[in-house]
Amino acid sequence: MAQKAEMDAVRRSTFSARLDCHYLLRTPPKVGRRSTLVVALHGFGQTPEVLLPLVARMMGDDHVIAALEGPNHFFLPAGGAVGPGGASEVGCGWVTRRHAPSGIRLHHDMVRHVLHEAGSEYGIPPERRLLLGFSQPVSLNYRFAAAFPEAVRGVIAICGGLPSDWESGDRRPLRAAVLHIARREDEYYPPAVTEQYADRLRLRVQDVEFHMLEGGHRFPSAGNVIVEGWLGRILR
Numbered sequence: 001m002a003q004k005a006e007m008d009a010v011r012r013s014t015f016s017a018r019l020d021c022h023y024l025l026r027t028p029p030k031v032g033r034r035s036t037l038v039v040a041l042h043g044f045g046q047t048p049e050v051l052l053p054l055v056a057r058m059m060g061d062d063h064v065i066a067a068l069e070g071p072n073h074f075f076l077p078a079g080g081a082v083g084p085g086g087a088s089e090v091g092c093g094w095v096t097r098r099h100a101p102s103g104i105r106l107h108h109d110m111v112r113h114v115l116h117e118a119g120s121e122y123g124i125p126p127e128r129r130l131l132l133g134f135s136q137p138v139s140l141n142y143r144f145a146a147a148f149p150e151a152v153r154g155v156i157a158i159c160g161g162l163p164s165d166w167e168s169g170d171r172r173p174l175r176a177a178v179l180h181i182a183r184r185e186d187e188y189y190p191p192a193v194t195e196q197y198a199d200r201l202r203l204r205v206q207d208v209e210f211h212m213l214e215g216g217h218r219f220p221s222a223g224n225v226i227v228e229g230w231l232g233r234i235l236r
Contacts, residue, residue: 021110023068024048025118028061036063036235037124039114039152043135043159045076045091054219055132058227066118070094070137071106094137107140108147115151128235131176132156134219135188139163142174146204149175154234156227157181159217161189162200177207177234181223185216207234 028035038059042051048067055065070092095103111131119129131152133141138160145155149172157180163169178201182194191212198210209230213220220226 019071019106021069021071021113022048023066023114024052026052026056026065026067027122028063031064031122031124033123034062034235035122035124035128036231037115037119037122037129038063038065038132038156039111039118039129040065040067040132041094041111041134041137041141042067042070042092043137044070044093046134047090047092051134054134057221058219058223060224060228064118064122064124066114068110068114071110072096072103094140104140104143107137108144111141111144112148112151126150127153130154130156132158133160134158135160135217142166145174145176146170146172149173152176154179154230156230158219158223159183159186159189161193162197166200167203171204174205176205177209177230178205179209179211179227179230181211181213181220181226183213183215183217183220185214188217 038055040051040055042048048069052065052067055067059065072093073090074093075088076091094107115129119125129152131141131145138157139162141155141157143163145152154177157178159182180197180201182189182191182197184191186194195212198208201208201210211226213222
């Protein structure tokens with residue numbers, strides 16, 4: 001009873017503060033009217049420095065790639081990567097269950113900013129902009145594409161999940177084409193779950209392409225062939 005009385009006397013307050021966000025930008029030698037902008041989001045505990053070369057190999061040389069850095073920074077666990085001088089490496093994340101709506105809103109704001117800034121700088125219109133995510137941000141990217149249907153032409157989802165309220169929550173359709181790549185030995189998103197994704201995605205997405213590849217929870221080295229064919233189909 002005493003503990004409850006103490007908590008009853010506690011008031012939770014919320015305020016907003018300015019946050020510096022970061023992304024890496026890779027551009028081809030020449031950007032023309034058929035160039036594409038890819039905004040790419042790394043997995044939990046990773047960084048844009050890790051993701052950018054993987055996306056570049058998957059997408060090829062003709063795209064502008066913006067690798068966005070997750071806003072939540074933390075030291076990686078002991079036994080993980082160690083940097084110069086023995087310092088622990090820092091990983092980044094996107095959202096947690098604690099204050100999830102704020103994390104989702106921040107993700108949306110960050111992605112919208114980079115799409116607009118990089119797209120405007122290189123004259124790439126929304127119909128040639130893509131949103132790519134590996135692992136944790138996949139579900140956030142699906143939420144973004146539903147909330148801002150005119151923002152991107154396509155969504156590439158790699159080794160990630162659907163929003164928890166995909167069927168029960170906001171049922172707005174996605175206008176973007178979806179390419180979802182799952183892995184058969186993925187320890188975080190097992191095939192018993194991901195094999196249902198194609199049908200579940202089609203509840204709200206008209207253009208869905210789904211692939212189940214061999215391998216575990218990692219970026220697929222053979223994904224470039226799949227992406228090339230998908231891009232040739234959805235882009236004019």
